[in-house]
Amino acid sequence: MAPERINVSMNRVEGDLEVSVDVDGGVVTDARCSGTMYRGFEKILKGRGSYDGLVITPRICGICSTSHLVAASRALDMITGVKVPPDAVRIRNIAQMSEHIQSDVRHGMLMFAVDFVNPAYKDHPMFDEAVQRYEPFKGKSIVETIRETKKVLEIIAIIGGQWPHSSFMVPGGIASIPSKSDLLQCSLLLRQYKAWYEQRILGCSIERWREIRSAADLDAWLEERPEHRESDLGFYLRFARSIGLDKTGKGVGAFLSFGALELPEGTTVGAAGASSLVPAGFAHAGRVSGFDQAKIAEHVASSWYVDYEGGKHPFEGETNPYATGKENEKYSWAKAPRYDNHPAETGPLAEMVIAGNPLIVSLIDKEGPSTYLRELARLVRPTELMPAMETWLTEINFNSKYYTLPGEVRTGEGFGLTQASRGALGHWVKIENDVIRHYQIITPSAWNFSPRDSGKRRGPVEEALSGTRIKDMANPVELGHIVRSFDACLVCTVHTARRDEGHRY
Amino acid sequence: MKRIICIGNRYVRQDSAGPAVYDLLSQEELPADVELVDGGLAGLNLLGFFDDAELVVLVDNVSGFSSHNGTVVLEPEDIVPLAKNIYDHASGLPYLLRALPEVIEGNAPRIVVVGVEGDYDESVIADAARLALKTAADLGRGRLVVDGTPGGA
Numbered sequence: 001m002a003p004e005r006i007n008v009s010m011n012r013v014e015g016d017l018e019v020s021v022d023v024d025g026g027v028v029t030d031a032r033c034s035g036t037m038y039r040g041f042e043k044i045l046k047g048r049g050s051y052d053g054l055v056i057t058p059r060i061c062g063i064c065s066t067s068h069l070v071a072a073s074r075a076l077d078m079i080t081g082v083k084v085p086p087d088a089v090r091i092r093n094i095a096q097m098s099e100h101i102q103s104d105v106r107h108g109m110l111m112f113a114v115d116f117v118n119p120a121y122k123d124h125p126m127f128d129e130a131v132q133r134y135e136p137f138k139g140k141s142i143v144e145t146i147r148e149t150k151k152v153l154e155i156i157a158i159i160g161g162q163w164p165h166s167s168f169m170v171p172g173g174i175a176s177i178p179s180k181s182d183l184l185q186c187s188l189l190l191r192q193y194k195a196w197y198e199q200r201i202l203g204c205s206i207e208r209w210r211e212i213r214s215a216a217d218l219d220a221w222l223e224e225r226p227e228h229r230e231s232d233l234g235f236y237l238r239f240a241r242s243i244g245l246d247k248t249g250k251g252v253g254a255f256l257s258f259g260a261l262e263l264p265e266g267t268t269v270g271a272a273g274a275s276s277l278v279p280a281g282f283a284h285a286g287r288v289s290g291f292d293q294a295k296i297a298e299h300v301a302s303s304w305y306v307d308y309e310g311g312k313h314p315f316e317g318e319t320n321p322y323a324t325g326k327e328n329e330k331y332s333w334a335k336a337p338r339y340d341n342h343p344a345e346t347g348p349l350a351e352m353v354i355a356g357n358p359l360i361v362s363l364i365d366k367e368g369p370s371t372y373l374r375e376l377a378r379l380v381r382p383t384e385l386m387p388a389m390e391t392w393l394t395e396i397n398f399n400s401k402y403y404t405l406p407g408e409v410r411t412g413e414g415f416g417l418t419q420a421s422r423g424a425l426g427h428w429v430k431i432e433n434d435v436i437r438h439y440q441i442i443t444p445s446a447w448n449f450s451p452r453d454s455g456k457r458r459g460p461v462e463e464a465l466s467g468t469r470i471k472d473m474a475n476p477v478e479l480g481h482i483v484r485s486f487d488a489c490l491v492c493t494v495h496t497a498r499r500d501e502g503h504r505y
Numbered sequence: 506m507k508r509i510i511c512i513g514n515r516y517v518r519q520d521s522a523g524p525a526v527y528d529l530l531s532q533e534e535l536p537a538d539v540e541l542v543d544g545g546l547a548g549l550n551l552l553g554f555f556d557d558a559e560l561v562v563l564v565d566n567v568s569g570f571s572s573h574n575g576t577v578v579l580e581p582e583d584i585v586p587l588a589k590n591i592y593d594h595a596s597g598l599p600y601l602l603r604a605l606p607e608v609i610e611g612n613a614p615r616i617v618v619v620g621v622e623g624d625y626d627e628s629v630i631a632d633a634a635r636l637a638l639k640t641a642a643d644l645g646r647g648r649l650v651v652d653g654t655p656g657g658a
Contacts, residue, residue, distance in 0.1 A: 137607055150549070150553050
């Protein structure tokens with residue numbers, strides 16, 4: 001059979017992402033990820049007031065709004081040289097973590113598990129149970145997830161004073177001061193969400209889950225109690241393995257975390273000597289090394305931008321659209337970021353590999369990275385976050401200082417790095433005479449869904465798709481699982497209700 | 506409480522009518538029982554704004570609902586059939602309105618969509634703002650009349 005190229009209908013995954021794969025004999029031989037929309041935020045921000053990133057960048061994305069605010073604030077913290085008071089750090093962290101614990105569960109249920117009711121699995125012995133749980137708009141897990149996850153973001157509204165598109169983080173701290181009542185309300189919302197997460201998603205307490213430290217422990221946990229098997233996580237473990245998700249979507253085998261959630265002075269949260277709850281690092285070939293943002297470079301050889309040699313650090317980066325010429329070589333509006341010249345995967349799995357999470361490391365050692373493991377890491381990341389949120393809410397002194405007046409710095413440069421829900425997010429900013437002269441943003445999906453770089457190396461998703469066997473070319477559900485495990489977000493752009501284009505949004 | 510929720514991406518021209526209406530209405534003194542919300546890209550996260558409302562007027566760009574550019578008043582039933590089954594980061598109004606009956610707490614509010622079809626100028630935005638306000642004012646008294654708008658109440 002002659003090789004063929006198919007375009008996968010990835011509008012089902014993300015409005016501005018297209019994936020095309022070459023298939024030969026039912027096996028993917030090559031893949032291309034294409035971001036189909038030019039964003040140009042770097043151009044929008046240039047020439048604006050030095051603090052405008054605090055208002056504009058949270059509007060880049062409706063899902064990661066708070067993480068963009070964190071990155072923008074941290075860049076300005078660095079430029080102004082201001083030290084953020086410990087309780088303001090706690091508040092910033094709690095807001096960002098609220099975004100994560102919502103996003104992780106929503107992705108797991110609404111975006112990933114919903115594929116378990118794909119007609120490809122209609123003869124699977126667990127299909128009926130999958131339908132009961134994940135039938136769109138009707139399944140019990142779907143409905144509960146929509147209902148419960150809408151509440152937890154109220155935490156950001158309470159402590160940010162506005163939601164959506166809060167801009168309450170400013171260089172030096174936060175602009176809205178929470179009252180004791182506000183913090184109690186946040187604690188209540190978190191407790192309610194945690195109780196639901198433990199009952200519905202985990203099937204056990206977070207404390208019990210965190211006792212699992214190996215692949216063998218995980219197998220034992222699954223059989224330990226009916227509640228474990230019947231939880232959404234229990235179902236995921238059983239179903240995902242049964243359809244072979246532990247054998248697909250390996251990726252590039254390199255993992256990146258910028259680090260996130262700075263540990264405030266005096267906290268009891270975090271490992272001794274650590275500076276952040278989520279450590280920064282780069283893992284490659286089984287070895288974790290320290291992170292240095294100077295090793296980041298953006299390539300445009302396959303991107304619709306004016307060419308330059310090799311890659312450029314985001315402080316020197318250029319965003320000059322160039323949509324004509326080299327149409328066979330250039331195929332995406334996303335650039336190709338590389339770390340130390342490597343393509344790298346980012347997200348919850350990367351965070352846990354770099355942090356040395358015992359269970360994830362055990363599974364990586366045993367099976368290697370996979371679609372299954374990537375989504376498992378996302379589903380259980382709230383177990384790492386919610387206990388810290390609870391502690392920080394109790395540690396906050398509501399009469400505390402939440403803001404330090406930054407010194408006047410009219411000219412300077414700085415970067416704000418964090419981990420958004422989907423992974424490493426960075427803002428690199430240069431200011432001259434109180435005006436933004438340069439603003440480069442690298443999003444998590446730019447890492448994961450990057451096109452080829454100047455060395456022709458595929459991006460992580462392109463690599464993860466290659467080698468995949470497709471059973472039914474008319475319904476390549478295997479590809480959907482792999483792509484969705486990276487949680488594409490390329491980025492919230494046009495949401496218009498279009499009756500003339502069917503189901504494309 | 507009645508809410509006017511303006512939806513869209515102010516950095517993408519073809520999705521920015523909602524934010525433009527928000528900017529216009531935010532300069533006006535609104536009736537005391539009308540709350541104006543910059544819904545932006547919040548998508549499914551706007552669900553919380555429906556829980557305690559008696560009326561929600563959504564303002565957003567639409568496409569394919571009218572043969573000419575301008576404003577169009579729609580009912581949820583016009584939008585819901587466009588919802589796809591899998592939620593994603595680009596899920597917009599159709600998914601939100603489709604999910605709403607399953608997760609609403611208390612009584613569901615009356616919902617009206619003021620759509621902006623095609624490209625727009627200041628006069629279209631002003632018309633959409635007027636329609637949103639009129640809907641909020643009149644529906645509370647049960648006498649909304651919108652002339653000549655397909656799907657109008």
